[in-house]
Amino acid sequence: xxxxxxxxxxxxxxxxxxxxxxxxxxxxxxxxxxxxxxxxxxxxxxxxxxxxxxxxxxxxxxxxxxxxxxxxxxxxxxxxxxxxxxxxxxxxxxxxxxxxxxxxxxxxxxxxxxxxxxxxx
Amino acid sequence: xxxxxxxxxxxxxxxxxxxxxxxxxxxxxxxxxxxxxxxxxxxxxxxxxxxxxxxxxxxxxxxxxxxxxxxxxxxxxxxxxxxxxxxxxxxxxxxxxxxxxxxxxxxxxxxxxxxxxxxxx
Numbered sequence: 001x002x003x004x005x006x007x008x009x010x011x012x013x014x015x016x017x018x019x020x021x022x023x024x025x026x027x028x029x030x031x032x033x034x035x036x037x038x039x040x041x042x043x044x045x046x047x048x049x050x051x052x053x054x055x056x057x058x059x060x061x062x063x064x065x066x067x068x069x070x071x072x073x074x075x076x077x078x079x080x081x082x083x084x085x086x087x088x089x090x091x092x093x094x095x096x097x098x099x100x101x102x103x104x105x106x107x108x109x110x111x112x113x114x115x116x117x118x119x120x121x
Numbered sequence: 122x123x124x125x126x127x128x129x130x131x132x133x134x135x136x137x138x139x140x141x142x143x144x145x146x147x148x149x150x151x152x153x154x155x156x157x158x159x160x161x162x163x164x165x166x167x168x169x170x171x172x173x174x175x176x177x178x179x180x181x182x183x184x185x186x187x188x189x190x191x192x193x194x195x196x197x198x199x200x201x202x203x204x205x206x207x208x209x210x211x212x213x214x215x216x217x218x219x220x221x222x223x224x225x226x227x228x229x230x231x232x233x234x235x236x237x238x239x240x241x242x
Contacts, residue, residue: 003204005190006197025199027171027219030151032197050148069126076127076153078146083124098148098219 008056012036012094014121021097021105021118033097033118037089044107045084051099052078058093062086129177133157133215135242142218142226142239154218154239158210165228166205172220173199179214183207 011024015036025032034056043063053062054076062069062077063086069077079085089095106114132145136157146153155177164184174183175197183190183198184207190198200206210216227235 003185003190003198003200005192007193008195008197025173025197027151027173027199028202028221052146052148064124069124071126072128074129076129076146077124078148079124081149100149 008034008096011121012056015094018092019115021115022121023118024096024121026101027098029101030098031101031118033099034121035095035097036092037087037095038092039089041087042106042109042111042113043084043086044109046079046081046099046103046107048081049100049103050078050080051097051103052076053087054096054098056094056096058089058091060093060095061088061090063088129155129217132242133177136215139213140236142236143242144239145217145242147222148219150222151219152222152239154220155242156216156218157213158208158216159213160210162208163227163230163232163234164205164207165230167200167202167220167224167228169202170221170224171199171201172218172224173197174208175217175219177215177217179210179212181214181216182209182211184209 006024015022018036022034055071055073059072065084127145136143139157143155145155176192176194180193186205
C-alpha cells in the first residue's frame with residue numbers, strides 16, 4: 001500500500017529536463033503529470049478525452065481558436081474533448097496535467113513533439 | 122463551449138458554508154469539488170474508486186489504519202479504493218477533491234454525514 005503525500009513544488013524541483021512528462025500520481029486510470037515547459041506547443045485536440053491543466057509555478061497561455069486563456073499559478077482549466085488548443089509557455093512554467101492513461105500529448109496532430117514516455121518522480 | 126479559467130483561491134472565497142461540496146470543474150466523468158472543512162470526518166472507504174485530495178488552503182490530516190498523513194497547502198494524496206481513511210481538519214482548511222461523479226462522501230460507512238449534493242460555484 002503505497003500512499004504518499006505529494007508536494008507539488010518539491011516534485012517540480014526534481015524535474016531537470018524541460019518538456020519531459022513526470023508522473024506524480026494515478027487516480028484510477030488517470031495520470032497526474034508534471035511538466036516544466038518553455039515553448040509554444042502545437043495546435044491539437046483530443047478526440048476522446050477532456051484534459052486538465054493546473055499551473056503550479058509561473059504562468060502560461062492556452063490559445064483557443066477564438067480567444068486566449070491566461071493561466072497563473074493556482075489556476076486550473078479543463079479543455080473539453082474535441083476542442084483545438086495550443087499551450088504556450090513564453091517563460092518557464094510548471095504545469096500539472098491530468099488525463100487518462102494513454103492520452104497522446106499531441107492529440108490528433110501527431111508529429112515531432114509526440115512523446116508517450118513518462119517517468120515517475 | 123464553456124471554458125473558464127478557475128482560480129482555486131478565488132473560488133474558495135465564494136464558499137460560505139462549511140462542509141458543503143462545491144463543484145468547480147468536470148473532467149470527463151470526474152468532478153472537482155472544493156470543500157471548506159473544520160471537522161473530524163468518519164472512517165470510511167470507497168469500494169469502487171480512488172479519491173484525490175489536494176489542500177488549497179490550511180492543512181489537514183488523513184488518518185489511515187496504520188499511520189496519519191499530514192497534508193499542507195500545495196500537497197496532494199490519492200487514497201486508493203478500498204483503503205479506510207478518516208479526513209481530519211482541526212483548523213479550517215480548504216480541500217480540493219477529485220473523484221468520479223456519484224461518489225458518496227461517506228463511502229461504505231453511510232450515516233448522518235452523507236451528503237450527495239454539490240452546487241456549482
